[in-house]
Amino acid sequence: MKILVVGLGYVGLSNAxxxxxxxxxxxxxxxxxxxxxxxxxxxxxxxxxLSQYLTEKDLNxxxxxxxxxxxxxxxxVVIATPTNYHENxxxxxxxSVEEVIxxxxxxxxxxTIIIKSTIPVGFVDSISKRLNTDSxxxxxxxLREGKALHDNLYPSRIILxxxxxxxxTFAKLLVNGSKKKNVNILFMGAREAEATKxxxxxxLAMRVAFFNELDSYALARNINSSEVISGVSxxxxxGEYYNNPSFGYGGYCLPKDTKQLLAxxxxxxxxxxxxxxxxxxxxxxxxxxxxxxxxxxxxxxxRLVMKENxxxxxxxxxxxxxxxxxxxxxxxxxxxxxxxxxxxxxxxVEKNLQHFKKNSELILANRMMPELTDVKNKVFTRDLFGVD
Numbered sequence: 001m002k003i004l005v006v007g008l009g010y011v012g013l014s015n016a017x018x019x020x021x022x023x024x025x026x027x028x029x030x031x032x033x034x035x036x037x038x039x040x041x042x043x044x045x046x047x048x049x050l051s052q053y054l055t056e057k058d059l060n061x062x063x064x065x066x067x068x069x070x071x072x073x074x075x076x077v078v079i080a081t082p083t084n085y086h087e088n089x090x091x092x093x094x095x096s097v098e099e100v101i102x103x104x105x106x107x108x109x110x111x112t113i114i115i116k117s118t119i120p121v122g123f124v125d126s127i128s129k130r131l132n133t134d135s136x137x138x139x140x141x142x143l144r145e146g147k148a149l150h151d152n153l154y155p156s157r158i159i160l161x162x163x164x165x166x167x168x169t170f171a172k173l174l175v176n177g178s179k180k181k182n183v184n185i186l187f188m189g190a191r192e193a194e195a196t197k198x199x200x201x202x203x204l205a206m207r208v209a210f211f212n213e214l215d216s217y218a219l220a221r222n223i224n225s226s227e228v229i230s231g232v233s234x235x236x237x238x239g240e241y242y243n244n245p246s247f248g249y250g251g252y253c254l255p256k257d258t259k260q261l262l263a264x265x266x267x268x269x270x271x272x273x274x275x276x277x278x279x280x281x282x283x284x285x286x287x288x289x290x291x292x293x294x295x296x297x298x299x300x301x302x303r304l305v306m307k308e309n310x311x312x313x314x315x316x317x318x319x320x321x322x323x324x325x326x327x328x329x330x331x332x333x334x335x336x337x338x339x340x341x342x343x344x345x346x347x348x349v350e351k352n353l354q355h356f357k358k359n360s361e362l363i364l365a366n367r368m369m370p371e372l373t374d375v376k377n378k379v380f381t382r383d384l385f386g387v388d
Contacts, residue, residue, distance in 0.1 A: 013044070018153065039062060068107055071104060135166075159185075212248065215382055246382055247283070303335065357372075
């Protein structure tokens, strides 16, 4: 098969590498920097297994910024472009997805389009009707940043929002690239697949919010939070996973997916979905107040990234806390090796870790790391178990 993958972020790259083991794959992105890196067999995102596969595996993979030229002759076009949530419209910005679809229909109308970008419920039905095509399939992605290829090699499930032969063929292509035996493959309607993605991520956000609110209660009432969480999680129906408190949920998916799901409830009664969205802001307010009460003059933010082995700090919860404490006149400095700039939202970026630790009166760390052990008396974190 010839497969075009449009968008070389975590989702696009992991799918491109997975499929390039047994197919001809071209990755397309508007970023010349990403394209050049991939053509040098370097991963433009931080992911250990992606880097390993690019350097060690025999992949039929190339990259380009020219979608019109690359699209010719493609059997499948995988769309993995960003769909940010707009607060004003209460809707994902699907512009980039629609542009790629129009390009496919113009230059290679026989190709099957696989949308991996997160989209609102009803998007596929709506655009298929508007463009008079039956070649669009939604296949949601369930990846962790920093482990994107691993999660594609060992998928928890593969979901196709379509029951056609082309859907079944694409599912086989994904399975052929994976290392897992007996992969759970689910074929369903487009709307059902779109809803599955939003509800799955909203459930994860709800679990984060629940243990964060448990932790807030423990902090406010002088209760040992880790003991309560261990006691609660020992119930096998609840489980000892995804229960480590944090500054809030963030990243590419959870903030925007919960908001989009809430918007999809515009005419449906609900309480929980609204609470999931609101809980994240409440958590940041509470922790910011805890920090302000300590009356620090200079607060250091250790890392903006969401988790270990990631370069993503989009919507990271610590940024919300930064804004709240800066509004109270507290100076904030940032240590983030992935930042090339000298400032971040008008806060000084300190490149030297030792200088950062020395100049910070209080250090915010979403996750405690060994390199902060020597100043642990300065560190404010809600990391109780040392895991993501």
